[in-house]
Amino acid sequence: MLIVQNLSLKTRQPILHDFSYQFAPGQFYQIAAENGSGKTSFLRAVTDLIPVSSGKVLLDGKPYAKNKRKLFFFESNEWFNVNLTSLDYLKFVKKQWHSNVDLNQELDLLGVREYVKVPIKKYSLGMKQKLIVAMYLVSGAEYYLMDEITNGLDEESRAILYKRLNDEVVQRNKCIILTSHYSSEIKVNNLHRLVLQKQMMHEVDQ
Amino acid sequence: MSSYFSLQLKKVIKHNLTIISLVILLLISFGLLYMKSAQLTATGSLKGDAQGQIAVKREALKADRQALKRYSPHGKSYKATEKDIKQIEKELKKDQTFVDNINHNYWKRVYEIKLKREQKGKLTDLSSDEKDGHKSIILRLKYLIVHPMPYESDSAVTGIQFLLDLNANYWPVLFSLVMIFILTYLFTGSYKNGLDISSVLPINRFQSTLTNNIVGLSVVSFIFLLLNLLVFGGAASIFGTGRSDYPYIIHHLVSGHLVPGIVPTAKLLPQAVILQLLNFIFMVLFVQLIAKIFHNQLPTLLVSLLLLLGGHFVTIFIIPLEKIAQWLPGTYLGVLNIVSNQTAYTMNNSAINFSNGVFTLILSSILLLLLVLLIDRLTTVTHRNGRLA
Numbered sequence: 004m005l006i007v008q009n010l011s012l013k014t015r016q017p018i019l020h021d022f023s024y025q026f027a028p029g030q031f032y033q034i035a036a037e038n039g040s041g042k043t044s045f046l047r048a049v050t051d052l053i054p055v056s057s058g059k060v061l062l063d064g065k066p067y068a069k070n071k072r073k074l075f076f077f078e079s080n081e082w083f084n085v086n087l088t089s090l091d092y093l094k095f096v097k098k099q100w101h102s103n104v105d106l107n108q109e110l111d112l113l114g115v116r117e118y119v120k121v122p123i124k125k126y127s128l129g130m131k132q133k134l135i136v137a138m139y140l141v142s143g144a145e146y147y148l149m150d151e152i153t154n155g156l157d158e159e160s161r162a163i164l165y166k167r168l169n170d171e172v173v174q175r176n177k178c179i180i181l182t183s184h185y186s187s188e189i190k191v192n193n194l195h196r197l198v199l200q201k202q203m204m205h206e207v208d209q
Numbered sequence: 210m211s212s213y214f215s216l217q218l219k220k221v222i223k224h225n226l227t228i229i230s231l232v233i234l235l236l237i238s239f240g241l242l243y244m245k246s247a248q249l250t251a252t253g254s255l256k257g258d259a260q261g262q263i264a265v266k267r268e269a270l271k272a273d274r275q276a277l278k279r280y281s282p283h284g285k286s287y288k289a290t291e292k293d294i295k296q297i298e299k300e301l302k303k304d305q306t307f308v309d310n311i312n313h314n315y316w317k318r319v320y321e322i323k324l325k326r327e328q329k330g331k332l333t334d335l336s337s338d339e340k341d342g343h344k345s346i347i348l349r350l351k352y353l354i355v356h357p358m359p360y361e362s363d364s365a366v367t368g369i370q371f372l373l374d375l376n377a378n379y380w381p382v383l384f385s386l387v388m389i390f391i392l393t394y395l396f397t398g399s400y401k402n403g404l405d406i407s408s409v410l411p412i413n414r415f416q417s418t419l420t421n422n423i424v425g426l427s428v429v430s431f432i433f434l435l436l437n438l439l440v441f442g443g444a445a446s447i448f449g450t451g452r453s454d455y456p457y458i459i460h461h462l463v464s465g466h467l468v469p470g471i472v473p474t475a476k477l478l479p480q481a482v483i484l485q486l487l488n489f490i491f492m493v494l495f496v497q498l499i500a501k502i503f504h505n506q507l508p509t510l511l512v513s514l515l516l517l518l519g520g521h522f523v524t525i526f527i528i529p530l531e532k533i534a535q536w537l538p539g540t541y542l543g544v545l546n547i548v549s550n551q552t553a554y555t556m557n558n559s560a561i562n563f564s565n566g567v568f569t570l571i572l573s574s575i576l577l578l579l580l581v582l583l584i585d586r587l588t589t590v591t592h593r594n595g596r597l598a
Contacts, residue, residue: 050408052404052405071411078406084398
């Protein structure tokens, strides 16, 4: 369980005020908000990338810093070192997260295998996003924090991705927290929609 | 942790910057080798000087013989010119023998003649530095008479001499400059928009810092070794390897004064290697500290260049600092000049030596490491306190 207690967040401007929520395994959470309202900052705060004004985040009863292997977060393709290849990153993630996921199998899901040994600097946006997806799956982490993961993916790839994420939630009991603009196309089980508006985040009916 | 090490290493190895840096350093090195090779037979070299003398004397001989035809055989000028010719012929013979000895590798005889000539030179008009320089040459010749071997002091082109020359005069600044670029790239690579993205990896900050240090040190050491090996191989394949027991001019402390001395080159190397490694550790920690302060490539690069290279030159521009130069890590950048006491001699500060170098660099590195760990700690605490505030 990812427990957020009375979390307040402020960067240049107030982002979030006194937010409390429990993100449970086997559930899919979509966070929707206007651009610039702080979705990414919320994910950064959960992963200690930025300090919070007040509040607490516990991952299975421990602070994130002591339970990092349970969660995977790769914010955007800007985080890549473009001289490395997909294989470099995937092998790294598999080893670092002590994952027993079959790397070969994940390479085929969105077709990463075709360019697995090509340096990232030669990738299109879509190729980079597919690699990020593969990294999440290869990590074998229990919690996925995904920020606009479908950016640059075509319709077919988005459909494959959502189907796979649904399997991750239903069959592997994963907890997925995803920020996305395309709210209508998310067709997964156990879906919860949260809206971040005027520094308040709350769950809404689907 | 090993996978993080491997990833960080790949980031450096796969970047064009590393290959370009290596190629630039090699081009500069071989460019220098080419220029030095041109000096081999030029005036100033052992053989070149003798050959120059022979050419001059032959011209003089020719002129004298022409003049002889114009003079009356009973005149004073004729006799004087005749005497001159005999003297020149005698000296010419000596010079020719000297060159023949060089050509036939009769080095003991070469050095004995050279020593006699050097000892004949008048020293009264020389400054104390020049006198010391002359004394060094005498000492080197005396050593070479006892241990005859081919002369390598004309121009540093043999594998060993060229490597020593590069390490003493060019690489301390040039290599450091290039390494600062590579280390900056390595240490700032994990910062995106000021955020340390390596903090989402399942390793703690201490492990990540330690791994980055080891990667930085490995990369710098590997490039240094590779560069030395390539340069040595290149020079040795053209001009020979050179002798590891060839005399190297040093200065040693006698009654509180640094006086010239001679040691076989190989004797200097263990201390030079130790000091070089400590220098690398200091440089790696320094760039890492700056990267942790600025979280950005450009400021890290500029500040590191300014402080690390500026630290090396500061004693040249601010003369009073020479008195405390032994406690400044930048003093020890040119390790060969430290272990040979050349820097101590130039700065007139005998405290600049190997022992103080080891002490200063270790102490500075420990301080830098503590600062790096303190910043890590503060970053962690800031995030945690923010959460509890």
